Amino acid sequence: MGNSQLDERILILAPVGRDGPAMAGLLAEHGFTVTLCESSGDLRARIGEGAGALLLTEEALELAQLPELLGRLQKQPSWSELPLIVLTHGGESRLARLLDTIASAAGGITLLERPLGTATLVRAVEVAIRSRRRQYRVRDLIQESASQIATLRENERTIRMQEERLRRVEKLAAAGQLAASLAHEINNPLAAVTNALYILQNFSALPAETTNLVNTAAAELARVSRIVKQSLSYYRVDRVPKEIDLAEILEESLHIFEEKFRKAGLEVSTRIRPQMVILGFGDEIRQAIDNLLLNAIEATPKGGRLAVSLHWSRDRRDRRQPGVARLTIADTGSGIPREQLSRLFEPFFTTKAEKGNGLGLWVVRGIVAKHDGSIRIRSSVRDGHRGTAVSILWPAPQKGSPSHEGHGQVSYSI
Numbered sequence: 001m002g003n004s005q006l007d008e009r010i011l012i013l014a015p016v017g018r019d020g021p022a023m024a025g026l027l028a029e030h031g032f033t034v035t036l037c038e039s040s041g042d043l044r045a046r047i048g049e050g051a052g053a054l055l056l057t058e059e060a061l062e063l064a065q066l067p068e069l070l071g072r073l074q075k076q077p078s079w080s081e082l083p084l085i086v087l088t089h090g091g092e093s094r095l096a097r098l099l100d101t102i103a104s105a106a107g108g109i110t111l112l113e114r115p116l117g118t119a120t121l122v123r124a125v126e127v128a129i130r131s132r133r134r135q136y137r138v139r140d141l142i143q144e145s146a147s148q149i150a151t152l153r154e155n156e157r158t159i160r161m162q163e164e165r166l167r168r169v170e171k172l173a174a175a176g177q178l179a180a181s182l183a184h185e186i187n188n189p190l191a192a193v194t195n196a197l198y199i200l201q202n203f204s205a206l207p208a209e210t211t212n213l214v215n216t217a218a219a220e221l222a223r224v225s226r227i228v229k230q231s232l233s234y235y236r237v238d239r240v241p242k243e244i245d246l247a248e249i250l251e252e253s254l255h256i257f258e259e260k261f262r263k264a265g266l267e268v269s270t271r272i273r274p275q276m277v278i279l280g281f282g283d284e285i286r287q288a289i290d291n292l293l294l295n296a297i298e299a300t301p302k303g304g305r306l307a308v309s310l311h312w313s314r315d316r317r318d319r320r321q322p323g324v325a326r327l328t329i330a331d332t333g334s335g336i337p338r339e340q341l342s343r344l345f346e347p348f349f350t351t352k353a354e355k356g357n358g359l360g361l362w363v364v365r366g367i368v369a370k371h372d373g374s375i376r377i378r379s380s381v382r383d384g385h386r387g388t389a390v391s392i393l394w395p396a397p398q399k400g401s402p403s404h405e406g407h408g409q410v411s412y413s414i
């Protein structure tokens, strides 16, 4: 039986005599789909499969399972009022009270007095089915509006998300511009003060105690200069790669981060091979390293450890390939759950709510791709093994031979 037939079929329950089969035959002859039910339980089960109307004799209402049938009818969804036709004995029904109860449960009830003409029965069933069809139309409309509401909600959510992203991009662009112009403005007075201190440092008439103070001021000022220089370089886009010393850049970054490490209570160990010269863009590499260091600091609780290493390495799978400079920043921080690994490099993916923009690794990937390098991430969230190690493989300078590592290729392992 197809769905539409189930939706419009007449369920008949007539436990006494030949009423059931007789009515079923008659209605089938008039084109109705009919199911003759054996018991009240059978009727209940079939209502669940789909029904257009119920046709019951008064005797059926006297069955012991009537309360369950009533319960089933009361459970109908809001759009449904399954039409109920009850054949009664003429005059005042013995079951008047029962009929009232069932009418309140079913909603639409039609009483037909026996003896009953064929035309009356057929007509009553037709009316019941027409009423049922109207209910189905209401059901369809409800479903349609529910799905429209869901689509609207989804659209609204997407728009809100896009607005949020846009807000972040704007904030970031504004912050970038502000940082660049601030750094620029600070640069000039900084140069003047640096010069003045230099003159003071070389002023022989100065008492020793004062010279010490001047030396401290000069050293601190040199640090400020480095930071300003770096902030400026973030927004400068180099076009031609130069020979740069990765080790030097890494040491510089670590130096600038010293205060941050101390504040975060982290122990930092380094194994950096000196003179690691590659062809690249120094300012951008510095930015990539800083982003990785920041992530490691942000993920690692007080008392944690960071291990930073830089050395030449060969591809283990193909030793004939040229070497790469392997820079690794490992931490004993939170680790990254497996399901997040593949999303790390998406722009705006962050687990730091308002504190993160989710752009750090995205920028790193861009920079590494520009250098024809690749990124490897190993991470674990298992207790006792928690932590993350991010390695960047920078191709060694090879005249005329493209790197084997691919453009910003990323691989993960846990």
Ligand SMILES: Nc1ncnc2c1ncn2[C@@H]1O[C@H](COP(=O)(O)OP(=O)(O)OP(=O)(O)O)[C@@H](O)[C@H]1O
Residues within 6 Å of the ligand: 291, 295, 296, 299, 331, 333, 334, 335, 336, 344, 349, 350, 351, 352, 355, 356, 357, 358, 359, 360, 361, 362, 388
């Ligand atoms: N060392 C790490 N340990 C644990 N999780 C990390 C680590 N590095 C990155 N992550 C995860 O990757 C996410 C994306 O990092 P990404 O640097 O791109 O953005 P962010 O740090 O959240 O924000 P932003 O760098 O823009 O301030 C982080 O939110 C964090 O969940």
Ligand SMILES: [Mg+2]
Residues within 6 Å of the ligand: 291, 294, 295, 356, 359, 360, 361
């Ligand atoms: Mg970050």
